[in-house]
Amino acid sequence: MRCVIFDLDGTLADTSGDLIASANYCFKSLGYGDVLDAISDAGTALRGGRAMLDLGFARVKPDYDQTDVDAQYPVLLQAYADAIDVHTKLYDGAVEGVEALKSSGYAVGICTNKPAGLAESLLQKLGVRDLFDSMIGADTLPVRKPDPAPYVAAVEQAGGFVAQSYLIGDTITDRKTAQAANVPCALVTFGPDGQAVKALKPEALLHSYGDLMAVTKDLIG
Structure with a gap:
């Protein structure tokens, strides 16, 4: 998948x-x-x-x-x-973008360097945990990103195939993780680093979640 x-x-x-x-x-x-x-x-x-x-x-x-x-x-x-969700907000269109992927038959998951317990808590409080088929945190495995093992675990836990997957992130850590796993990487330009992520030369840039389906089709079909 x-x-x-x-x-x-x-x-x-x-x-x-x-x-x-x-x-x-x-x-x-x-x-x-x-x-x-x-x-x-x-x-x-x-x-x-x-x-x-x-x-x-x-x-x-x-x-x-x-x-x-x-x-x-x-x-x-x-x-x-x-106080994990006082100021935190999902980016515009994130929920709709993930829902569109799922309805089109894609598996979706999360691979984060946030401790797993905190990540699970935040996703629950934001009301989106059930959207994701997997969730791998910084302490789920003995290693963390940019080691590829957490990414591979996130894909496999979601029911997907690494060779038919890609990573969406916002930093050099995500870029290095994708390279280590030999998969494409899309970096968002609406995060704190903005357009500066272009310098990391990802396979794609995601300017808004409205573009998510088009980027996904370009990268993995």
Whole structure:
């Protein structure tokens, strides 16, 4: 079966606001206030909790080291879990696009570097978990993207064939994952990196979910 696998953060949903808030919770508890900005730091947010902590500590504590990050990472995860869907929104047309794929006979799944429990919680709260035939998170397997194993697992769990699949994402991690799995990659241009993803030379660019079916047919038929 032909299969389309989606990244989650920055691809299906803009989660940056809630991610930034969770990092700022850590910095406020340390007495630094709101160190990160929800708009200008959105790209860093979608690269994960540790990336946000690194950026924030670099601004307020130049002599920080990884013990600072390690100490705050579980605090960040709990803060995020407690307020995971306050600001998060699915991108326009995402639900309709996925529904159109399914009604046309494609399997669909998610492969994300968000911890699986958090990803499952978010998808449930957004009311879209049942749309996806698979969900592989950062800790589902011993490895994570850009290792190809999570992608392959997402395709197989969805009932698809890797040779008839492709990955939709928003970052170099997704581009490298697709290359490692030897499948096409489409990168969205409506995420925080915008048109800059062109430099990663994906097989396709997805400018809106209204174009999803056309891109899919071009890449895997």
